[in-house]
Amino acid sequence: MASQLANAIRFLSADAVQKANSGHPGAPMGMADMAEVLWRDFLWHNPANPKFYNRDRFVLSNGHASMLIYSLLHLTGYDVSIDDLKNFRQFHSKTPGHPEYGYTDGVETTTGPLGQGIANAVGMALAEKILAEEFNADGLNIVDHYTYVFLGDGCLMEGISHEAASLAGTLGLGKLVVLYDDNNISIDGKVDGWFTENIPQRFASYGWHVVPDVDGHDREAVRVAIEAARAETGKPSLICCKTLIGKGAANKEGSHKTHGAPLGADEIEATRRHLGWPYAAFEIPQEIYGQWNAVAAGEKLEAEWNALFEQYRARFPEKAAEFVRRMENRLPEHFDAHIQTALKAVCEKGETIATRKASQNSIEVLAQVLPELVGGSADLTPSNLTDWSGSTAVSARQGGNYVHYGVREFGMAAIMNGMTLHGGVKPFGATFLMFSEYARNALRMAALMKINPVFVFTHDSIGLGEDGPTHQPVEQTATLRLIPNMNVWRPCDTAESLVAWAEAAKTADAPSCLIFSRQNLPFVERSEAQLADIKRGGYVLSEAENARAVIIATGSEVELALAAQKRLAGEGVAVNVVSMPSTNVFDRQDAAYRNRVLPKGLPRVAVEAGVRDGWYKYVGLDGAVVGLDRFGESAPAEELFAHFGFTAENVAETVKNVLA
Numbered sequence: 332m333a334s335q336l337a338n339a340i341r342f343l344s345a346d347a348v349q350k351a352n353s354g355h356p357g358a359p360m361g362m363a364d365m366a367e368v369l370w371r372d373f374l375w376h377n378p379a380n381p382k383f384y385n386r387d388r389f390v391l392s393n394g395h396a397s398m399l400i401y402s403l404l405h406l407t408g409y410d411v412s413i414d415d416l417k418n419f420r421q422f423h424s425k426t427p428g429h430p431e432y433g434y435t436d437g438v439e440t441t442t443g444p445l446g447q448g449i450a451n452a453v454g455m456a457l458a459e460k461i462l463a464e465e466f467n468a469d470g471l472n473i474v475d476h477y478t479y480v481f482l483g484d485g486c487l488m489e490g491i492s493h494e495a496a497s498l499a500g501t502l503g504l505g506k507l508v509v510l511y512d513d514n515n516i517s518i519d520g521k522v523d524g525w526f527t528e529n530i531p532q533r534f535a536s537y538g539w540h541v542v543p544d545v546d547g548h549d550r551e552a553v554r555v556a557i558e559a560a561r562a563e564t565g566k567p568s569l570i571c572c573k574t575l576i577g578k579g580a581a582n583k584e585g586s587h588k589t590h591g592a593p594l595g596a597d598e599i600e601a602t603r604r605h606l607g608w609p610y611a612a613f614e615i616p617q618e619i620y621g622q623w624n625a626v627a628a629g630e631k632l633e634a635e636w637n638a639l640f641e642q643y644r645a646r647f648p649e650k651a652a653e654f655v656r657r658m659e660n661r662l663p664e665h666f667d668a669h670i671q672t673a674l675k676a677v678c679e680k681g682e683t684i685a686t687r688k689a690s691q692n693s694i695e696v697l698a699q700v701l702p703e704l705v706g707g708s709a710d711l712t713p714s715n716l717t718d719w720s721g722s723t724a725v726s727a728r729q730g731g732n733y734v735h736y737g738v739r740e741f742g743m744a745a746i747m748n749g750m751t752l753h754g755g756v757k758p759f760g761a762t763f764l765m766f767s768e769y770a771r772n773a774l775r776m777a778a779l780m781k782i783n784p785v786f787v788f789t790h791d792s793i794g795l796g797e798d799g800p801t802h803q804p805v806e807q808t809a810t811l812r813l814i815p816n817m818n819v820w821r822p823c824d825t826a827e828s829l830v831a832w833a834e835a836a837k838t839a840d841a842p843s844c845l846i847f848s849r850q851n852l853p854f855v856e857r858s859e860a861q862l863a864d865i866k867r868g869g870y871v872l873s874e875a876e877n878a879r880a881v882i883i884a885t886g887s888e889v890e891l892a893l894a895a896q897k898r899l900a901g902e903g904v905a906v907n908v909v910s911m912p913s914t915n916v917f918d919r920q921d922a923a924y925r926n927r928v929l930p931k932g933l934p935r936v937a938v939e940a941g942v943r944d945g946w947y948k949y950v951g952l953d954g955a956v957v958g959l960d961r962f963g964e965s966a967p968a969e970e971l972f973a974h975f976g977f978t979a980e981n982v983a984e985t986v987k988n989v990l991a
C-alpha cells in the first residue's frame with residue numbers, strides 16, 4: 332500500500348501540471364516516497380486547525396515542486412479540494428505556481444527563490460528553541476515540535492544555504508531535520524559539471540548530524556533515518572536521500588526533462604500502466620484517501636496538547652496568558668500608554684545624538700513591555716547599537732533574546748522571516764544600510780508575505796564618511812521605498828526614532844525598514860499636535876506665516892532644511908519645513924491630510940542625501956531636489972556634505988530658484 336500512497340502524490344502532481352500545461356512534475360514524483368513517510372509516520376499537524384500552536388513546521392524549500400505540498404494537503408484533509416488541484420497555477424487559485432503564505436492553509440512560508448526556505452526553517456527552529464527555554468517548565472513542555480525541510484540541489488547551490496546552515500549548526504538547533512532530495516539534476520541537466528561538493532562533509536563541518544546514502548525510495552530506510560535525526564537533540568540533522576527525479580515515469584524517469592515541463596498525455600498514460608495505477612486523472616480511491624486522512628489523528632493530537640496546556644495554565648497562569656498573547660501576535664494593552672510616557676521623556680531630554688543611538692534607546696523602551704523582542708546584528712552590534720540592557724545572546728547551550736548572526740546579511744533577514752512566521756517572537760536584525768543589498772530578496776519576501784519583521788539599517792548616507800563610496804548608500808533608501816508593502820522610516824531625531832520603532836512594532840501586516848544615521852543629529856522641538864502627526868509619515872515640522880514654498884526633508888537633512896528656512900526668513904522669504912520620515916506611510920494618508928501638509932500651489936524643494944528620482948512625485952516638474960545622483964567619496968562627512976551641496980546656503984538658493 333505504501334507505494335500506492337506515494338503514487339497518489341505522483342499522479343496528482345503529474346495530472347495537475349499536465350492540466351495547467353506548466354509546472355514541475357519531476358521533483359514531486361521523486362520526493363513522494365520521502366513525503367509519505369514523513370507526513371504519515373512523524374509529522375504533528377491538524378488539518379482542521381492549520382495554526383495549531385505546537386504543530387511541526389514543514390517547509391518545501393524547493394518550492395517549484397509545489398504540487399508535492401498541495402497533494403499532501405489535499406490528501407491529509409486540509410481545505411484544498413480536488414478542484415483546487417485542477418486549478419493549479421491559475422488566477423486567484425489556492426494552488427499558485429510556488430507555495431505562497433496566506434493563500435493556502437498549511438503552507439508555512441513562501442518559498443520562492445531557492446535557498447530561502449531552508450533559511451526560513453532555521454528561523455522557525457530558532458524560535459522554537461527560544462520559546463521552549465522561556466516557557467517550558469516542570470515537565471510541562473508546551474513548546475515541543477520539529478521543523479522539517481525538503482530541499483534539493485538548487486537550494487544547496489545558493490549561498491544563503493551556507494549562511495543559514497552554518498548558523499544552525501553553531502546554535503545547535505536539534506529540532507531541525509532536513510531531507511535532501513539528492514537527484515543530481517537541475518534545469519540544465521546532470522549537475523556533475525557545476526555542483527560536485529561533498530554535501531555530507533559540508534554539513535558535518537557545520538556541526539550537523541548527517542545521515543548519508545539513504546535510498547529515498549526505500550520507505551524503511553527513510554523512516555530509520557528520520558528516527559535517528561529525531562534522536563539527535565543537540566544538532567540539526569541532514570538526511571541525504573538519493574532519489575530519481577520523475578520517479579515512476581515510464582520513459583523519462585531520472586531525466587531533467589521532467590524538471591520543468593508537463594510529462595505529456597502519452598507519457599502519463601504509459602506511467603499509469605508502468606506503476607499499476609488504473610485510475611483516471613485526479614481520481615483517488617477512497618481506500619487511499621482513508622490511509623492518508625490525518626484529521627482524526629490531528630484533532631486527537633491537538634486535544635492532548637490542549638489538556639497539557641490546561642495543566643500548564645493551572646500551574647503558571649501568567650505565563651500561559653503571555654504565551655497565548657504572543658502566539659496571537661497581540662501587543663500588551665498598555666503599549667500605547669508606555670510609548671507616550673517614553674516619548675514625553677525623550678522630548679524633555681532633547682538629546683543631540685546619532686539616530687542609531689536614539690534607536691538603541693527606543694529598543695530599551697520597547698523591551699520593557701515586549702518580552703517577545705529578539706534582536707540581532709550581522710556582526711555589527713557595536714556599530715548598529717542593537718543590544719540593550721536586558722539582551723542575552725542565544726547559543727547552543729541556551730535560549731535568549733539576541734542573535735549574533737555573524738557576517739550573514741541575507742541569512743539573517745530570511746531567518747528573521749522564519750522566526751516571524753513561527754510566531755511568539757518579534758525579531759529585528761541590523762546591518763549597515765549599504766548591506767541591505769545582500770539581504771534584499773528576503774526583505775521583498777517579507778513584504779510579499781505581509782509579515783512584520785523589523786530590519787534596522789544604520790550608517791545611512793555619505794554621512795558615513797571615510798569608509799568611502801563602497802559603504803556609502805546612495806540609492807538604497809529610494810529602492811527600499813519601492814518595495815510594495817514595505818514601510819521605510821528615516822527619522823531625524825530622538826522623537827521620530829521612537830515613533831518609528833513604535834509604529835514598526837504595531838504594524839502587523841507589513842515589514843519595516845528603520846534607517847538611522849551614524850552622525851549626531853539635533854533634537855527638534857515640537858508641539859503635541861506635531862508629535863501626534865509623526866506616525867502619519869509626514870507632517871509640517873516648522874510652519875511660516877504666508878509661506879511661499881515648502882522644503883521636504885528626511886533624516887539628517889531635516890536639520891539642513893530648518894537652517895535653510897532660517898536663512899531664507901532673514902531674506903524675507905517665508906517657507907514651511909515638512910519632515911517626511913516615511914513616504915510609504917504618508918502616501919496612505921487621506922487626500923485632505925496630504926494637501927494640508929503639502930498645499931497645492933506652493934512650490935516644493937526636497938532634500939535628501941541620496942538619489943533624486945523618487946522625490947519628483949512630491950515636488951513635481953516645477954520643483955527641485957537637492958540630492959545625489961552619483962557615488963560618494965572617502966572623506967570626513969562634513970566635507971562630503973559641503974562638496975555635494977548639502978548646505979543651508981545651497982538649499983536656500985535652490986528654493987529661490989524655484990520661486991524665480
